Amino acid sequence: MELKIQTLSFKHCLFFFTFQVVVAFFFFSATFQGKVKPDDIFVTDVPSKPEEPVKIILLWTWPFGTAFPLNQCPSQFDGTGCFFTVNRSLYSEAAAVVLHSRDVCSSKNQLPQMQRPPNQYWIWFTMESPSHNPNTGFMEKLINLTMTYRADSDIFTPYGWLERHDGTENVSIPEKTKLVAWVVSNWNPNSRRVKYYGELKNHLAVDVFGNQRLPLPREKHIETLSKYKFYLAFENSIHEDYITEKLWHNALASWAVPVVLGPTRANYERFLPPDAFIHVDDFPTAKGLADYLHALDKDDNRHKQYFYWRRSLKPVAPARLNSHYCKVCKAIKEAPSYRTVPSITNWFK
Template sequence: MEHKTRTLSFRNCLLFFTFQVVVAFFLFSALFQVKHGNDQTEPIDVTSKPEEPAKIILLWTWPFGYTFPLNKCPSQFDGTGCFFTANRSLYSEAAAVVLHSRDVCSSRNQLPQAPRPPKQYWVWFTLESPSHNPNTAFMEKLINLTMSYRADSDIFTPYGWLERHDGKENFTMPAKTKLVAWVVSNWNPNSRRIKYYEELKPHLAVDIYGLQHLPLPRPKHIEILSQYKFYLAFENSIHEDYITEKLWHNALSSWALPVVLGPSRSNYERFLPPESFIHVDDFPTAKGLADYLNELDKDDNKYMQHFNWRKHLKPVAPESWNPHYCKVCKAIKDAPSYRTFPSITNWFK
């Protein structure tokens, strides 16, 4: 009897132990599925490496002191894999340092003074023309990538560009009640644009806005200029590809027909349809230009022919520095073999 009792006790213990093992197995399986998901068809790759760290792009200075949100690149500019910062303490970790020329041009001491980390890119950035970019000589053999409005830059950052649309956008011209507008603040009597205006004004009425002229509040900039049929997009200096906000923003964004004074017509036509602007060089005299503008003013059909291109294209003129800097990310990731630019001075002239 005692032996039989011990046998039953042993069997009960064995059954209880087996039950505990089974329960523990199912509990562990349930917990594992909660933590890792129910789909266990994909094996866990224990050999996978962590993602490559972001490339740090350091803005050595804010351009002209203007600040803007970093790491918020527009969708058309891929900023993934990069981290933008203005924190100079990250200099030694930066893959690239963007040097805005006008903010560092007064002295070599305004450039980074610490030893450069191996293969770090120094990016020379400007939107100003050679006439307004002094003291580039001390940057010789220091720059790795160029970034400017010039089409042959390593990083092309124009003042504006055209984008194709599907033709379904409304083609609506703002009401035009005035003739010619011009915004100018740097009034240099010896410049070509002022001299040309002096020849033009006896034959054409022009409303001038800017310093010492008519006021142009920034919030109403486009609203005011949209009243005009024509806009004088006269550049402050004449250089290859130097086509600025005077055309892209002041004229095209306000639906005014730009009258341009700058590089050659063929240079403009690299970026714009031939009929989208009027070039002063198309006329032997300023009076000839004035006569043509007055003729267009009286002929709406002929005037509107200069806007046919808008049925398929639209101008884009960024009003922030952000899109320009965002382009550095892709350029650094796609950069060719590391090299040093021999001479900014000889190239940018």
């Protein structure tokens, strides 16, 4: 019995050996005749295309000392191929260094002091207006790219924008029980907005929130402002494209019609439909504006016309600065020929 099993095993081995020889013969014959390509067999031996080196983007400081998640770009901003960091030890390897103006403006010593690597981009970033950006003179001939709310910046970072939607968005206006609100923290009696308010309040009741005025808890910001039909989106200084969160967040997020004081109506219309806001310059006097708002308050149909644009558009106001920084990645990958901005002071005014 045992001998029989061994005999059978030998026969089986002989059979499989013969079978393998035959298969090998036909396989290599086909290869020789060009029917099977060597790359089909040894595909793992073909070297893959090397990936582009990761571009390091160094945030020289957290803006105003406020940290936020890095390397977590929103879906609409492509952050692939870039690595964001605040680790200054990576300075010599960084493709770009982002300098937040207000955090480095007090002294040139706050800028990087190490030898600058060839073709490293220094990016000047600010969301403040020229009126609140001091000491730009010592940055002359040091900056390669600008990153601001101005539309002509190398990296455009507006406070908000409009996006199209498919028409399924809910455009029902929240119930409004109050008339006009204004949130102000920087009360400068010599500013145009405070002077204008001084005239307006003689003809129109305005609820003013802010320092030493009506309290407005952060967690109830939008909930509170949503009760008002109109919001005074008055900018603290008047400059091209300087249209801030006062409009994009305070007014539009609370479904209040913005009453704007800032750049010209034509400038606003570069970013908003003409019937999305009311401009103080549309009226010769503050009393004229007050009379118009009182008339709208009594006419629901005319008031609703300021919301028709929402049937196809929705406002977007990023809550964090990471969306602005994420734009640096695309800008660096598509940057024009390396150059230096001659004068930040002359450009940003």
